[in-house]
Amino acid sequence: MPASPVPAELFPGHAAMRDEVEAALAAAVPETDPPHADLPWLRDFAPFPIPGRLRAAMRHSLLAGGKRLRPALTLAAFDACRAAGDSFDRDPNGPFVVEPVWRENAMRAAVAVELVHTYSLIHDDLPCMDDDSLRRGRPTCHVAFDEATALLAGDALLTLAFQILSRLHPHISVGACIDELASAAGAAGMVGGQVEDLAAEGDPHSVGSGKQLEVIHRAKTGALIAAASALGGHVAGAPTAVVNALRSYGANLGLAFQIADDLLDLSASSAALGKTAGKDVAAGKLTYPALYGEKGSRRRAEDLIAQAIDGLEPLGAAADPLRALARYAVDRDR
Amino acid sequence: MPASPVPAELFPGHAAMRDEVEAALAAAVPETDPPHADLPWLRDFAPFPIPGRLRAAMRHSLLAGGKRLRPALTLAAFDACRAAGDSFDRDPNGPFVVEPVWRENAMRAAVAVELVHTYSLIHDDLPCMDDDSLRRGRPTCHVAFDEATALLAGDALLTLAFQILSRLHPHISVGACIDELASAAGAAGMVGGQVEDLAAEGDPHSVGSGKQLEVIHRAKTGALIAAASALGGHVAGAPTAVVNALRSYGANLGLAFQIADDLLDLSASSAALGKTAGKDVAAGKLTYPALYGEKGSRRRAEDLIAQAIDGLEPLGAAADPLRALARYAVDRDR
Numbered sequence: 079m080p081a082s083p084v085p086a087e088l089f090p091g092h093a094a095m096r097d098e099v100e101a102a103l104a105a106a107v108p109e110t111d112p113p114h115a116d117l118p119w120l121r122d123f124a125p126f127p128i129p130g131r132l133r134a135a136m137r138h139s140l141l142a143g144g145k146r147l148r149p150a151l152t153l154a155a156f157d158a159c160r161a162a163g164d165s166f167d168r169d170p171n172g173p174f175v176v177e178p179v180w181r182e183n184a185m186r187a188a189v190a191v192e193l194v195h196t197y198s199l200i201h202d203d204l205p206c207m208d209d210d211s212l213r214r215g216r217p218t219c220h221v222a223f224d225e226a227t228a229l230l231a232g233d234a235l236l237t238l239a240f241q242i243l244s245r246l247h248p249h250i251s252v253g254a255c256i257d258e259l260a261s262a263a264g265a266a267g268m269v270g271g272q273v274e275d276l277a278a279e280g281d282p283h284s285v286g287s288g289k290q291l292e293v294i295h296r297a298k299t300g301a302l303i304a305a306a307s308a309l310g311g312h313v314a315g316a317p318t319a320v321v322n323a324l325r326s327y328g329a330n331l332g333l334a335f336q337i338a339d340d341l342l343d344l345s346a347s348s349a350a351l352g353k354t355a356g357k358d359v360a361a362g363k364l365t366y367p368a369l370y371g372e373k374g375s376r377r378r379a380e381d382l383i384a385q386a387i388d389g390l391e392p393l394g395a396a397a398d399p400l401r402a403l404a405r406y407a408v409d410r411d412r
Numbered sequence: 413m414p415a416s417p418v419p420a421e422l423f424p425g426h427a428a429m430r431d432e433v434e435a436a437l438a439a440a441v442p443e444t445d446p447p448h449a450d451l452p453w454l455r456d457f458a459p460f461p462i463p464g465r466l467r468a469a470m471r472h473s474l475l476a477g478g479k480r481l482r483p484a485l486t487l488a489a490f491d492a493c494r495a496a497g498d499s500f501d502r503d504p505n506g507p508f509v510v511e512p513v514w515r516e517n518a519m520r521a522a523v524a525v526e527l528v529h530t531y532s533l534i535h536d537d538l539p540c541m542d543d544d545s546l547r548r549g550r551p552t553c554h555v556a557f558d559e560a561t562a563l564l565a566g567d568a569l570l571t572l573a574f575q576i577l578s579r580l581h582p583h584i585s586v587g588a589c590i591d592e593l594a595s596a597a598g599a600a601g602m603v604g605g606q607v608e609d610l611a612a613e614g615d616p617h618s619v620g621s622g623k624q625l626e627v628i629h630r631a632k633t634g635a636l637i638a639a640a641s642a643l644g645g646h647v648a649g650a651p652t653a654v655v656n657a658l659r660s661y662g663a664n665l666g667l668a669f670q671i672a673d674d675l676l677d678l679s680a681s682s683a684a685l686g687k688t689a690g691k692d693v694a695a696g697k698l699t700y701p702a703l704y705g706e707k708g709s710r711r712r713a714e715d716l717i718a719q720a721i722d723g724l725e726p727l728g729a730a731a732d733p734l735r736a737l738a739r740y741a742v743d744r745d746r
Binding site: 107127133225255263265267271 | 441460461462463465466470531535538540541558560561564566567568570571572574575579582586590591594595597598599600603604606607608610611
């Protein structure tokens with residue numbers, strides 16, 4: 079099985095972040111106990127030993143590589159907030175210092191977001207859902223293991239995400255961070271979007287309109303990307319207005335990524351995608367290109383990115399990496 | 413389909429608690445938005461409307477009745493801590509008053525525990541797991557709806573549990589409560605126990621010994637009951653020693669309940685159980701009676717209950733309902 083293709087940097091500094099995230103993810107579900115000594119905040123999660131087969135299934139899907147868009151976004155949003163000056167620091171008279179615990183919190187939030195993303199991929203790939211056998215160039219979890227193990231590995235990753243957030247250093251609101259992630263991931267967010275998407279499958283007319291399609295995509299894909307961005311603000315101690323701006327930026331970015339994915343799915347090969355190509359069309363799913371055509375879809379994505387970039391105004395030049403990331407979303411399939 | 417049998421009180425005061433829990437669960441996943449006006453803390457969970465089919469599936473499994481052992485345990489543990497005197501109140505000079513927000517926190521924790529329990533039942537019943545079609549006298553979620561919807565309803569209930577805990581009134585540690593629940597529910601707890609249990613199925617000798625069977629049951633069943641009990645202590649602001657005592661009590665109680673379930677499964681009819689009877693034996697699962705015989709199993713359960721009751725010493729007479737609950741665990745199948 080070929081390795082997943084390594085994409086170019088999504089924004090300046092992305093490659094280093096991606097490597098850091100890979101190490102943290104590997105430590106979050108270590109091959110053997112105890113966890114990596116360099117990440118002591120991941121210790122002591124275990125009242126009982128984690129079964130080896132479960133651990134292997136969790137690692138199979140979690141450590142399959144990829145762009146790590148969501149955790150990188152959390153870290154980039156955190157960095158932007160901290161670099162935006164000390165205008166919203168807790169102690170406005172203190173020197174501007176990013177203390178290690180702040181950065182550690184940012185990494186925990188980033189890891190939690192990727193755990194939720196990975197759980198959603200494992201469950202989406204199951205036979206009763208999208209029934210996909212290939213993901214990031216590797217067999218999906220239930221193909222490599224079995225359905226029951228894949229189901230439980232997803233459950234365990236989702237639970238671990240909240241456990242990791244529960245151990246944030248308490249200089250920020252643990253409750254607000256968990257609410258942000260759970261709200262995005264749950265019945266009124268990602269899970270709800272998935273239910274609506276399955277209902278629309280094979281019956282595109284049931285979706286009714288582009289507006290409904292957008293609601294589905296905003297819930298299914300956009301909500302978690304919005305939360306990833308907002309969490310960067312939460313763990314930086316940013317004021318509510320900045321957290322809200324980051325959430326809107328992420329929501330627009332997420333929808334633009336989804337439209338770009340639809341466009342890619344039309345044109346790319348399975349090898350380039352690292353997953354089965356042309357599947358959306360075969361499944362009779364309503365997509366942006368099916369509704370608005372290729373040109374109209376690209377224009378919609380560009381409008382969203384323009385909105386996303388506009389919303390970063392309060393962060394000034396510190397948000398340049400986030401602006402570069404937004405432009406990548408629409409430029410990558412050219 | 414006959415309604416699930418309503419059991420007698422597990423301890424004095426249990427019936428009233430059960431009714432209160434039923435109302436809170438119905439409000440946690442309301443039939444229509446907005447949520448019940450009497451429970452304002454459940455509002456505003458929704459960035460997007462929850463799809464009707466998802467909502468119906470969540471309610472189908474959540475509102476199927478039953479003893480509500482776990483949430484009742486959380487409330488009883490909370491009440492015991494608050495009644496134990498003000499020796500561990502935050503303000504030792506203040507009058508002993510259970511403020512409404514304290515009790516509201518206890519109900520949130522109780523609801524969160526039952527959401528996690530219900531999610532685990534939905535996933536356990538799926539065809540790739542235990543493939544069960546009957547639960548609490550009603551068709552299981554994937555039979556009443558479909559597999560994809562059941563899978564997602566479980567995911568949504570698990571996520572909602574953490575969201576509800578994230579909104580605890582902040583006079584207690586939100587992080588500690590979420591850590592307690594996630595630790596019990598995750599890879600090193602309930603999910604891990606389920607994986608080990610499936611591995612042992614049809615191959616009882618792989619379990620090797622009674623000790624291994626006990627580890628599986630402590631993880632699969634005991635961990636969540638232990639967390640339910642400990643959470644009552646957390647939300648009461650009890651000191652660590654009391655929280656630990658409540659956790660041990662719950663762990664022993666949970667294992668005793670599992671042994672009693674094994675004994676019931678041997679003897680009872682499907683109608684009395686509200687689920688398919690004799691299933692464990694048919695599946696070749698290793699059970700306590702299979703390993704120790706009926707008499708030996710009953711003795712083991714009684715030992716565990718004696719340990720559970722001993723551990724309640726620090727709470728004095730305030731823990732009498734918890735002692736009654738422990739005795740119920742071993743007496744109910746007589």
